[in-house]
Amino acid sequence: MFKIGNVNIKNRVILAPMAGIGNSAxxxxxxxxGAGLVCCEMISDKGIVNKNDETLNMLYIDEREKPISIQIFGEEKTNLVEAAKFVDRNTNADIIDIMMDYPVNNFVKGKAAARWLLHPDKIYDIVSAVVDAVEKPITVKMRIGWDNKHIYAAENARAVERAGGAAVTIHGRTCSQMNDGVANWDIIREVKQAVSIPVIGNGDINTPKDAKRMLDETGVDAVMLGRAAVGNPWMIYQTVNYLETGVLAEEPSAREKVDVCILHLERLITLKGETVAVREMRKHAVWYLKEITGSNKFYNAINTCETRQEIVDLLNQLVEEVERRVLVAAGAV
Ligand SMILES: Cc1cc2nc3c(=O)[nH]c(=O)nc-3n(C[C@H](O)[C@H](O)[C@H](O)COP(=O)(O)O)c2cc1C
Incomplete structure (x- = not known):
C-alpha cells in the first residue's frame, strides 16, 4: 500500500490513462x-471550462472505480486551473492528473504543452497554480524528455515536487520517440532517486514479471500498465497476484474472456447508449479475442455489428467453436 496525498492506494498496480479507451466502463x-488506482482518458480543459456536454460526460465516475484519477490536458495555465477547480468541486475523483505526456506527432508539434518538458520553471509555474487552487492531490504524468538531447526528467520531477505535486508518473519515452522504441527505465530510476514524492513508472510492462523487474530495477513506488491491459484486464489481476505471491495465475478461458467482454459491453451501453457503445466495442471485442485460436475469422463480422445482440451472438458462437474443438481433441465427440 502507498499514498498519493491523502489517498490510500491498496497496491502498486495502476491502470494508465488511454484516450478512446479509458472511460468508466x-x-x-x-x-x-484489482487495480490499485485507475486513471481516466485525458480530458480537455477547454471542454470543461466551456461546459461542453460531451466533455462533461467524460467526467462520470462510478463509485466502485474509486480511487480514481481524472487527467486533464491543456495549453495554458488559466484554463488548466479553471478546469482543475471544476473537477475538484464537481466530481468524486480522488486525484487530478495534469498530462505532460505528449508524443510529438503533427497534431501536437506546434502546441506549447508539448514543450513544457523543456522548461522545468514552466512546469513549476503551472503545477503550483493548480495545486493552490484545489483540495484534491495533483499529480503529473510526463515523458522523460523532449528528445534524446533534451532529457530533463529529474529536474522536471523536482519542479513538480517543489510546486506541491503529490506524485509523478514517468513514461520512459521521449516525446519525439512517439510510441516507438523501448522505454528507458534508467531515467525512471534517476527520477525516483531525485524526489521524495511517490514515483510511478510506466512503459513497456507487458507481463507480470516485467512489472516486478521495473519495481526492482528502478525502485518506483508503483507501476502503470497501459496497452497490456487493453482487452486483457486479467493482466492487472495476474500482476497484482504475482507481486504479492510470486505465483503466475492461469490464463483465462475463452468463455471467461467473452463473459468479461460482454460485461464491458453492457457497461458501455449504459454509459453511451447502444448505437455508440456497439461501434466503440468492436475494437475492444477484437482485442479481447486476439489470443484465442481461430478468432480472427470473426473479426470482420464483429467490425460490422450494429447491435448488442449481434456482438453477443458472434462471441458465443466463437466460444462454442472453441469448446467443441476441445471436446474433439479429447476424443469426447
Ligand atoms: C491508445 C492510447 C491512448 C493513450 N492516451 C493517453 C492519454 O489520454 N493520456 C496519457 O497521459 N497517456 C496516454 N497514452 C499513453 C499511455 O498512458 C502510456 O503512457 C503508454 O501507452 C506506455 O505504457 P504501456 O507501454 O504500458 O502501454 C495512451 C496510449 C495509448 C496506446
Whole structure:
C-alpha cells in the first residue's frame, strides 16, 4: 500500500490513462481485476471550462472505480486551473492528473504543452497554480524528455515536487520517440532517486514479471500498465497476484474472456447508449479475442455489428467453436 496525498492506494498496480479507451466502463472492469488506482482518458480543459456536454460526460465516475484519477490536458495555465477547480468541486475523483505526456506527432508539434518538458520553471509555474487552487492531490504524468538531447526528467520531477505535486508518473519515452522504441527505465530510476514524492513508472510492462523487474530495477513506488491491459484486464489481476505471491495465475478461458467482454459491453451501453457503445466495442471485442485460436475469422463480422445482440451472438458462437474443438481433441465427440 502507498499514498498519493491523502489517498490510500491498496497496491502498486495502476491502470494508465488511454484516450478512446479509458472511460468508466473500461475502468470499472479493470478495477474489478484489482487495480490499485485507475486513471481516466485525458480530458480537455477547454471542454470543461466551456461546459461542453460531451466533455462533461467524460467526467462520470462510478463509485466502485474509486480511487480514481481524472487527467486533464491543456495549453495554458488559466484554463488548466479553471478546469482543475471544476473537477475538484464537481466530481468524486480522488486525484487530478495534469498530462505532460505528449508524443510529438503533427497534431501536437506546434502546441506549447508539448514543450513544457523543456522548461522545468514552466512546469513549476503551472503545477503550483493548480495545486493552490484545489483540495484534491495533483499529480503529473510526463515523458522523460523532449528528445534524446533534451532529457530533463529529474529536474522536471523536482519542479513538480517543489510546486506541491503529490506524485509523478514517468513514461520512459521521449516525446519525439512517439510510441516507438523501448522505454528507458534508467531515467525512471534517476527520477525516483531525485524526489521524495511517490514515483510511478510506466512503459513497456507487458507481463507480470516485467512489472516486478521495473519495481526492482528502478525502485518506483508503483507501476502503470497501459496497452497490456487493453482487452486483457486479467493482466492487472495476474500482476497484482504475482507481486504479492510470486505465483503466475492461469490464463483465462475463452468463455471467461467473452463473459468479461460482454460485461464491458453492457457497461458501455449504459454509459453511451447502444448505437455508440456497439461501434466503440468492436475494437475492444477484437482485442479481447486476439489470443484465442481461430478468432480472427470473426473479426470482420464483429467490425460490422450494429447491435448488442449481434456482438453477443458472434462471441458465443466463437466460444462454442472453441469448446467443441476441445471436446474433439479429447476424443469426447
Ligand atoms: C491508445 C492510447 C491512448 C493513450 N492516451 C493517453 C492519454 O489520454 N493520456 C496519457 O497521459 N497517456 C496516454 N497514452 C499513453 C499511455 O498512458 C502510456 O503512457 C503508454 O501507452 C506506455 O505504457 P504501456 O507501454 O504500458 O502501454 C495512451 C496510449 C495509448 C496506446
Amino acid at each position: 473500461f475502468r470499472l472492469t479493470v478495477k474489478e481485476f
